Amino acid sequence: MAKKRQILVIGHNTNGCTPEHEKVAYDVGVEIAKSGSVLLTGGLGGVMQAASHGAKDAEGLTVGIIPQDDATLANEYCDIVIPTGMGLTRDFLNALSADGIVVVGGGSGTLSEVCAAYMHKKPMVAIRNLNGPVTQYIDGYLDHRENVKIEGADSAQEAVKKILELIK
Amino acid sequence: MAKKRQILVIGHNTNGCTPEHEKVAYDVGVEIAKSGSVLLTGGLGGVMQAASHGAKDAEGLTVGIIPQDDATLANEYCDIVIPTGMGLTRDFLNALSADGIVVVGGGSGTLSEVCAAYMHKKPMVAIRNLNGPVTQYIDGYLDHRENVKIEGADSAQEAVKKILELIK
Amino acid sequence: MAKKRQILVIGHNTNGCTPEHEKVAYDVGVEIAKSGSVLLTGGLGGVMQAASHGAKDAEGLTVGIIPQDDATLANEYCDIVIPTGMGLTRDFLNALSADGIVVVGGGSGTLSEVCAAYMHKKPMVAIRNLNGPVTQYIDGYLDHRENVKIEGADSAQEAVKKILELIK
């Protein structure tokens, strides 16, 4: 099988993304590239752009799955763009395309991706001490089904190390 | 405009749905039908089926938007079935199709619909004192953007009254 | 089962729709309503609007599944609107939601719906002597698989009569 490991990084778009989020996301992107995995993101700004930037600086391969139907609206660090034309409904495609997920803060959009990933039993690691609605679920489950635990990590390095182990 | 008011009811599928959830959902369906609104659901079991049952008993009109591509998989109380063939990604279509939403408990799937509805600024009312991940957001917001507050209600009657006011 | 018969009418949007197409589409809408079936369309202009207009004049029930995420963009004759936010990708949802399909002329968009319907083995009847790329397939098959024959009809009345028989 030619298929490469595909790791999705999710978090705030431009609105809500702090320099701290961007720094962590960039480092997560670097680590994913160094592991030989493909970085998958939603292809827009904030955490998505910072992670893609990091992956490209580390000579990785990046894919952006965007809401719009126009590939030129992806950030400049995406090697491959999937312009879905489906609006935010594309959040589910992001989750489905991931072998594992690293969460870097984020709001309601990130939470919808976490829900989708949880329902499809995708391994997830979330960086601790970044605010937003996903934070409260770290080391726990989204609901009574206990499909998959959302693991916590204290750094970009630990997050990528953990997600690689969870993917096996 | 011929368009009728469309109210979405969301909550647990068969797995996780208690008799209490079903009772409340049935009553919500009755109230929606009595208001002359169309009841929209995800078309499957549990809360979706109970609400549709209530709406049909009150001579209302019901629509089920289901994950599968086969209309016969909807519950027996759906007048109209939209078989999306998109899997759980259809959660976003449910939210987009709603003028307003009533939440009756629910787990990660319900939470994904709440996220979708929140991002598209749809009015939402959630029944209090039913467990599940949505409960904690009652009288609050999903994230810092404060797109739309999730209002609480103590009964089916109050929930439908409130959502009708919010829709205007 | 509460489910009603759902018949999809497809054809030109405003661009390409002649008064002749509109007249036939209106009559098809009337006949569908008179048969007690729900009329399903793509919810926009041209053939979609004319068929919905006819169905409403005959006191039928109409559903519009539209590309946009804003229900107010449907034509004024839709009782229920499903705003998919998926762009033209919604053509597949139209086909999946149909128990049977009546084709009233149409261009590339209509042809994409015919392809989707054919792959899902939906009964189809097309009105003869209206131009456009679907016309050539009347009384034949889209490809070597011979999934479903596209039946021809000379009038709105004959088309609806035939599709009702094919649905059984």
Place this chain on the structure above:
Amino acid sequence: MAKKRQILVIGHNTNGCTPEHEKVAYDVGVEIAKSGSVLLTGGLGGVMQAASHGAKDAEGLTVGIIPQDDATLANEYCDIVIPTGMGLTRDFLNALSADGIVVVGGGSGTLSEVCAAYMHKKPMVAIRNLNGPVTQYIDGYLDHRENVKIEGADSAQEAVKKILELIK
């Protein structure tokens, strides 16, 4: 911009694919890889698999956008898999993701992708003298709008040369 040129190859799945189709598709995949473009396909068998095989043999990069929600169902020559879980509705995502398209025969599924590509004005080149419903449109348009002409080519080499020119 990091984005690479993305060329979609479409045609028969296993059912309907002859050794001749496979040979041409393989060669198209080789040429796309040699041009430094990313090969995009629907990720399944027949023409999709043969083109991906060719691209991998020429050390290219391959993406498969599949109907299922399980990445392991893609053919073995896909570096990156987007498991949409949307069924055949994913045909529209294939078209949207393409900068240009090479058509190698094909049936109703291929025709639906051609319709989607035509509506989104994507450059297309089709190999001549392979049967199927797309063949008849070579050197012509799908409908009266004349969005984009479907160019013909007599060989894999000519097809890729032409599509590269059309993409600019």
